Amino acid sequence: MEPVLAPNAAFALVLLVVAFASAVKGALGFGFPLIAVPLSATLIGARTAVVLIAVSVVFSNFLVLFRGGGTASEFRRFAGLLAGVVVGTVIGAQLLSRLDPGVLSLLVGVTALLLAGLGLLNKTPHLSIHAERIAGPTVGLAAGVMGGSTGIFAPLLAGYLQSLQLGKRVFVIRLTALFFAGAVVQVLSYYRLGLYRQVPLAYPLATFVPAAVGTLGGFWVQDRLPVPLFRRLVLLLVLAVSLRLIWSGVGR
Secondary structure (H helix, E strand, C coil): CCCCCCHHHHHHHHHHHHHHHHHHHHCCCCCCCHHHHHHHHHCCCCCHHHHHHHHHHHHHHHHHHHHCCCHHHHHHCCHHHHHHHHHHHHHHHHCCCCCCHHHHHHHHHHHHHHHHHHCCCCCCCCCCCHHHHHHHHHHHHHHHHHHHCCCCCCCHHHHHHCCCCHHHHHHHHHHHHHHEEEEEEEEHHHHHHHCCCCCCCCHHCCCCCHHHHHHHHHHHHHHHHHHHHHHHHHHHHHHHHHHHHHHHHHCC
């Protein structure tokens, strides 16, 4: 049985986790649920953490999108990827209580590990426009299923977008647009499934302040990161997360 949400020390620690995770998100474009969900799960339970953090993820992604960046043509380039994320998220939300998270973690972890490893070794294959039209929706669908069922979208999306050698600001805004769409669908799906009946509105709203502070701090760091260092940090974070997912999948 999961702990009951209450204004106690555990929830105060969750707010600190949200501040730190959103700072990483602001700096690198992703990492919020990757950090916040597992750490919060140890304090308030896994399912409650997924449902609660989903709301603050929407808010944090909105702040990044509000900052701006990118062009309309760049958005069109990723339309298939975005559609895959939306469809996959709806499917994943339906599977939240039925899908074996260990198997899913293992599959996503191995794929993300491959993408990160190729990037760090400068062996990432170049994708043609035709190949992107096939790979984009496929990656989006897989990432959406993972995000809808666990709250974690980033490993596949970050690894895939990084392989396209995008500029720093473009990478962040494209990735955030995908996260925002997935997170909105995720929250709406959870609401329709009745998962917010046991999570009073005050708790998600309380996460907005640390999310805003952390995200703005992350922006400050991002603006000062050299592009080569930015890309390496992104790949290292994807690598670390993929190893954790593989460990989690094997350990179940």
